[in-house]
Amino acid sequence: MRIVHVDDIAKAVNELVKKANFELGRDVVAAFEKGLKDEVSPAGRAVFGALIENAEIAKRESVPMCQDTGYAVFFVEMGRDLHIEGGLLQDAIDDGVRRGYAEGFLRKSICDPFTRKNTKDNTPTVVILELVEGDRLKIVAAPKGGGSENMSRLTMLSPAAGKKGIVDFVVKRCEEAGSNPCPPVIVGVGVGGSAEKCMTMAKKALLRPIGQKNPDAELAELEAEILKKVNDLGIGPQGLGGSIFAMAVHIEKYPCHIASLPLAVNICCHASRHKEVLL
Ligand code: SF4
Numbered sequence: 544m545r546i547v548h549v550d551d552i553a554k555a556v557n558e559l560v561k562k563a564n565f566e567l568g569r570d571v572v573a574a575f576e577k578g579l580k581d582e583v584s585p586a587g588r589a590v591f592g593a594l595i596e597n598a599e600i601a602k603r604e605s606v607p608m609c610q611d612t613g614y615a616v617f618f619v620e621m622g623r624d625l626h627i628e629g630g631l632l633q634d635a636i637d638d639g640v641r642r643g644y645a646e647g648f649l650r651k652s653i654c655d656p657f658t659r660k661n662t663k664d665n666t667p668t669v670v671i672l673e674l675v676e677g678d679r680l681k682i683v684a685a686p687k688g689g690g691s692e693n694m695s696r697l698t699m700l701s702p703a704a705g706k707k708g709i710v711d712f713v714v715k716r717c718e719e720a721g722s723n724p725c726p727p728v729i730v731g732v733g734v735g736g737s738a739e740k741c742m743t744m745a746k747k748a749l750l751r752p753i754g755q756k757n758p759d760a761e762l763a764e765l766e767a768e769i770l771k772k773v774n775d776l777g778i779g780p781q782g783l784g785g786s787i788f789a790m791a792v793h794i795e796k797y798p799c800h801i802a803s804l805p806l807a808v809n810i811c812c813h814a815s816r817h818k819e820v821l822l
Contacts, residue, residue, distance in 0.1 A: 545624060551822060552680070555820045557640075557646065559682065560649070561646065564601075565605050581786070582787050583786040608816070611650065615636075616669045618747060619671065621675065652689065682822070695810065727790045728811060730810055730811075732807065753790050776788060
């Protein structure tokens with residue numbers, strides 16, 4: 544049994560949330576560069592140019608790439624031969640976020656849903672935990688902006704709706720979202736599972752690198768079909784009109800109840816932030 548102390552988890556999370564907010568993934572920057580070449584609208588190309596410059600400045604000067612530094616969401620894989628010493632995993636992650644958001648001068652955006660009183664340290668966090676084989680702890684920090692998160696939807700389709708129903712719903716959701724999720728976006732889609740599993744899959748789908756094909760040929764085809772349709776809406780970068788609303792569509796699926804066809808959409812803005820550490 545390997546032992547990891549909560550202090551080491553908090554320290555790693557502290558660094559992770561700052562890095563996630565300062566440094567975009569290489570895949571996202573490459574998608575911006577591709578957009579700069581491929582976007583048909585001059586205004587849209589200007590947006591891609593500004594996003595590339597913004598990403599460079601954020602990384603170089605260690606400043607957040609967006610004023611909304613996000614809800615601190617974590618995907619954690621914990622090996623079954625690992626023991627956490629000194630406290631609870633959730634408390635350790637919250638502690639790291641508390642320190643990281645203070646040290647990095649990251650905006651604190653979490654409040655009570657009724658009183659709207661800010662918790663002032665960006666906690667509590669959301670931790671999605673999965674138990675896996677082995678003795679390691681993989682932590683992925685995926686801060687999520689409110690503007691794009693507000694565009695999320697879950698629907699329970701009739702099983703008879705089939706693929707057409709799935710495509711129609713996702714495309715309509717993107718059309719309704721318009722400029723609100725700060726395009727160019729990544730569209731995460733969950734199909735199947737229970738209601739909560741479906742929403743989690745849609746968000747987790749956003750972690751897949753842009754440009755990496757779905758290993759399931761049927762899903763890869765569906766992703767390509769939806770990507771073309773949402774881009775044909777003409778919303779374009781920042782909603783200024785153009786040919787690239789989405790840089791990618793990522794779908795995850797899971798078996799579902801015979802009476803249901805759950806479908807979730809979670810859109811990620813161009814500030815597609817996620818960083819991971821292995822302890
Ligand atoms: S949706 Fe994303 S890019 Fe837009 S304000 Fe929020 S975090 Fe920033």
